[in-house]
Amino acid sequence: MARGVLTGNLRKFTGGETEVELEAGNVRQLFRALGERYPNLRPHLEESLAVAIDGQIYQDAWFEPIPPDAEVHLLPQIAGG
Amino acid sequence: MPNDVKTGSLAPDKKLKWVGTRPLRPDGVDKVTGRAKFGADFSLPGMLIGKVLRSPHPHARIKSIDTSKAEVLPGVKAVVTRDDFHDMESEFVPAGEMLVNYRDMVRNVMAREKVLYDGHAVAAVAATSNAVAKRALKLIEVDYEPLPHVIDVLEAMEPDAPLLHEDMITAGVEPAPDKPSNVAKVVEFAIGDVEAGFAQAEVIVERTFQTKPVHQAYIEPHACVASVSEDGQAELWCTTQGHYVVRGHCARLLGMDVSKIRVTASEIGGGFGGKTVVYLEPLALALSAKACRPVKMVMSRDEVFRASGPTSGAHMRIKVGATKDGRITAAEADLKYQAGAFQGSPVQPGAMCAFAPYDLENVKVVGYDVVTNRPKVAAYRAPGAPISEYAVECVIDELARKLGLDPIDFRLANAAKEGTRAAYGPKFGPIGLVETLQEAKAHPHYTAPLGPDQGRGVASGFWFNIGGETCAALNINEDGTAALMIGTPDIGGSRASLCMMAAEELGIDLDRIRPIIADTSSLGYTFLTGGSRVTFASGMATIDAAQDAVRQLCERAAKIWEIPSDAVEWEDGYAKPAGANAGDFEPMSLAEVAKVAGKTGGPIVGHAQINAQGAGPSFGTHIVDVEVDRETGRVTVVRYTVVQDAGKAVHPAYVEGQYQGGAVQGIGWALNEEYIYGEDGRLENPGFLDYRIPVASDVPMIDTVIVEVPNPRHPYGVRGVGETPIVPPMAAITNALADALGIRFTELPMSPPKVLEAIGEAAAGG
Amino acid sequence: MAKVHVATTINGDAVEFLCEADETLLDVLRDELHLTGSKEGCGSGDCGACSVMLDGRLVCACLVLGAELGGRAVETIENMADGEVLHPLQRKFLEHAALQCGVCTPGILVAAKALLDKNPEPSETEVRYWLAGNLCRCTGYDKIVRAVLDAAGEMRGELTHAE
The missing domain is CATH 3.10.20.30 (Beta-grasp domain)
Structure with a gap:
């Protein structure tokens, strides 16, 4: 089970929950599981979020593996100048 | 030499021949002889000149636009207005640089219902000469109904403020407001319990800060040439940080297939984030399609200031508490960022970065994205971070002084390190903030004596850096030379660093590799030059492409030797049998294998197409000495030192260049630069005379220390370095002024009149 | 007209x-x-x-x-270059990495040459004030000033040698 942490405004789409235990082997499976549990979060998942797996930030990386017991943070995507 | 390189703990395991050296850049001679072609240097036969009619009003409804007189002027070949662009649905879609709302973008490139800022485009013409185009603009009649405007961020948030978008309901607030406002979005990041944290604090500093919008102020104005043929095939040459992103935006705005637009990036005369969006390009394409002739468009400097960039101005409240022994217990920030006419200020990254350099348990940051009657902001070097971190670093300094602690020691006691949970959520990997603080403290600058009316300040800064979608191709030529194709426009010498990595992998001399920035039809999609990603991500793609080529070279040698390909290894530019068991063959050089490529299977081309992950954040710490002229209020920077973690400096001279350039841009932001609007809502300083960026006589030499804490996710340890250097200067200078004068400034810029006034007030107040 | x-x-x-x-x-x-x-x-x-x-x-x-x-x-x-031979200023700008985007470089080179023609031994301050009319947004001027001073030194050396 991975431990997911939702940062920033995301808890507004999860009824206030910020931490969630989920079965997910990769980022796409994580998004799917989150979308099933929190339908309001679904539109934000694939387009606008980055995922940090044990601290390392991934952007647009559906198939990045999530190790068991990993800590996964969902945060806004980052660009730059 | 004042410029040092300090290598961190993870020493690279292979000996490097090119990476870490300072060779001449491959595009250098073109740039010192005037041969290099920038955006405005390109021409085509039969080319028309395009010009834009811009709004003189900060806010007005467009009742009608009559272009009939302009259209019949001899020499005018096309006129476009809002009627030539389809309206777009309001939806945020990924388009390279974060999320883009094409409904806003189509309105920004050409006003529809209303003009929303002084300089907003309302029509464009293409004519046979500059003079005819200018005359044509004067013949276009626009009937405006002026509306009340709002320039200031706090005024824009008032309940009775004029509304820019009558349907804008603040996002990120539950329940959703029932009335529209100029607040597009509220973002929030929180960890721990700030109230409990402040209750433990023995000293608290709370202040409000204000910054003004500042422009990227690249020296080269926006420019492009568009040529659309009768069958709808379009060619576009333009100065941009990302020609693939330009292609995508233009295709969407003009309803064209992506395949029909080929974009070639010219040499780019500075960008700093400001050339990541489109302004002229869709207009030039629309004009060219209408006229069936090539159209060139170049912005004047006045247009650059009025209608492109800048970054947000902001109003901020920062509160930080600490125990007497110097441990921060809680930190809180409210950030109100101007977005300009359309939503999308960098308040979100600003909020995430605000406290990133510190290891904190209790943090709360709330950010507001606020529209005002100003040009829509564009990315500017670490977008959002210099603003929030400026305010935080001033408060950190004041807190240190109140506690009687050395400001570097106070930072060290609270510094983020590997394993620290960042205030925006995840834990940091290996990072170099502590190393930059230690190097700064040990630097002779930090303890050098100060003269009269001088003061010293320090500040730290953080930026994430990014990776992203990137392609590279490496063609091995028949004579053993190579051509490297990359998709990220080179603004600061990246062709040199990328070729160095290719030379390192191939084991051939640097001058045998010629780099080109490929056009959008020659190489796969590549995200733009931004987010300090090029040396990291295009570097990764280049290394992958070179390794792909090396694999093929080894395979060919294996075929020739009639041994398995895994029995061949690549070393210093030669294919060699891997060990005695593989057989006894004379090593073959790259040139020897390349020469017979046609006979052994065909051309050898290395390819890489990746979405680079694992960008390493970069931290920096700056030290600055200022001297104040008490009679005029002029502040002079007399000494400056930048210490920053580069991970690995591939070409140290260009890393130093990023540090120095970022510091000086920050000096301008701190001391002089600001957008000044009149009561009428018009920009009063749209030129370099009154919008004064630093000149050579304003600044001293900028000393640099390159710290190298390798990024474990890059083959050579590279982190991005381009953006972080603009984060610390504003606070470092503010802190130096506090040291010199005992006065805490809370507004930027600290221009002579403001400094003089503050000195006067302090004297009057005793 | x-x-x-x-x-x-x-x-x-x-x-x-x-x-x-x-x-x-x-x-x-x-x-x-x-x-x-x-x-x-x-x-x-x-x-x-x-x-x-x-x-x-x-x-x-x-x-x-x-x-x-x-x-x-x-x-x-x-x-500015003499055939295929770059002017010392052009060469020193490349050696010192005194350009990033390079759009200001032609103007700065022309201005720097005008300075050295007039004053073969300028101080750092003289270089900075002479070039104050040439904006560069990329480099922070550090490497530009070093390149001009280095070129001036080399050109003086060449003159001495020629004598």
Whole structure:
């Protein structure tokens, strides 16, 4: 089970929950599981979020593996100048 | 030499021949002889000149636009207005640089219902000469109904403020407001319990800060040439940080297939984030399609200031508490960022970065994205971070002084390190903030004596850096030379660093590799030059492409030797049998294998197409000495030192260049630069005379220390370095002024009149 | 309005062109003669990217009218190298990495050469004040100033050697 942490405004789409235990082997499976549990979060998942797996930030990386017991943070995507 | 390189703990395991050296850049001679072609240097036969009619009003409804007189002027070949662009649905879609709302973008490139800022485009013409185009603009009649405007961020948030978008309901607030406002979005990041944290604090500093919008102020104005043929095939040459992103935006705005637009990036005369969006390009394409002739468009400097960039101005409240022994217990920030006419200020990254350099348990940051009657902001070097971190670093300094602690020691006691949970959520990997603080403290600058009316300040800064979608191709030529194709426009010498990595992998001399920035039809999609990603991500793609080529070279040698390909290894530019068991063959050089490529299977081309992950954040710490002229209020920077973690400096001279350039841009932001609007809502300083960026006589030499804490996710340890250097200067200078004068400034810029006034007030107040 | 016919000397070559009365020297160089090495950064004499020599004097080409050029001599960045040999300033700019985007570089090189022609041994402060009319947004000026000082030193060395 991975431990997911939702940062920033995301808890507004999860009824206030910020931490969630989920079965997910990769980022796409994580998004799917989150979308099933929190339908309001679904539109934000694939387009606008980055995922940090044990601290390392991934952007647009559906198939990045999530190790068991990993800590996964969902945060806004980052660009730059 | 004042410029040092300090290598961190993870020493690279292979000996490097090119990476870490300072060779001449491959595009250098073109740039010192005037041969290099920038955006405005390109021409085509039969080319028309395009010009834009811009709004003189900060806010007005467009009742009608009559272009009939302009259209019949001899020499005018096309006129476009809002009627030539389809309206777009309001939806945020990924388009390279974060999320883009094409409904806003189509309105920004050409006003529809209303003009929303002084300089907003309302029509464009293409004519046979500059003079005819200018005359044509004067013949276009626009009937405006002026509306009340709002320039200031706090005024824009008032309940009775004029509304820019009558349907804008603040996002990120539950329940959703029932009335529209100029607040597009509220973002929030929180960890721990700030109230409990402040209750433990023995000293608290709370202040409000204000910054003004500042422009990227690249020296080269926006420019492009568009040529659309009768069958709808379009060619576009333009100065941009990302020609693939330009292609995508233009295709969407003009309803064209992506395949029909080929974009070639010219040499780019500075960008700093400001050339990541489109302004002229869709207009030039629309004009060219209408006229069936090539159209060139170049912005004047006045247009650059009025209608492109800048970054947000902001109003901020920062509160930080600490125990007497110097441990921060809680930190809180409210950030109100101007977005300009359309939503999308960098308040979100600003909020995430605000406290990133510190290891904190209790943090709360709330950010507001606020529209005002100003040009829509564009990315500017670490977008959002210099603003929030400026305010935080001033408060950190004041807190240190109140506690009687050395400001570097106070930072060290609270510094983020590997394993620290960042205030925006995840834990940091290996990072170099502590190393930059230690190097700064040990630097002779930090303890050098100060003269009269001088003061010293320090500040730290953080930026994430990014990776992203990137392609590279490496063609091995028949004579053993190579051509490297990359998709990220080179603004600061990246062709040199990328070729160095290719030379390192191939084991051939640097001058045998010629780099080109490929056009959008020659190489796969590549995200733009931004987010300090090029040396990291295009570097990764280049290394992958070179390794792909090396694999093929080894395979060919294996075929020739009639041994398995895994029995061949690549070393210093030669294919060699891997060990005695593989057989006894004379090593073959790259040139020897390349020469017979046609006979052994065909051309050898290395390819890489990746979405680079694992960008390493970069931290920096700056030290600055200022001297104040008490009679005029002029502040002079007399000494400056930048210490920053580069991970690995591939070409140290260009890393130093990023540090120095970022510091000086920050000096301008701190001391002089600001957008000044009149009561009428018009920009009063749209030129370099009154919008004064630093000149050579304003600044001293900028000393640099390159710290190298390798990024474990890059083959050579590279982190991005381009953006972080603009984060610390504003606070470092503010802190130096506090040291010199005992006065805490809370507004930027600290221009002579403001400094003089503050000195006067302090004297009057005793 | 009829165009003005002008006969002038550009980079040592006799040149004739037609220009509108309000066209600048910079417009003529870039649009009529296709010498695009001189850049337009502001059009108001504030950035120095269009620095050229006019009868031996450093000017912003955007502040001179094309119609004024009759019988005069203009030198641009395109004529700074001697054949295939770069001017020491050009070489030192490359060695010191004194350019990033490079759009200000032609103007800065022309201005720096004008300084060294006048003052072969400038101090750092003299270099900084002389180049104060040439904006660079990328480098922070550090490496530019070092390159100019280094080129000046080398050029003095060459002169001494020649004596």
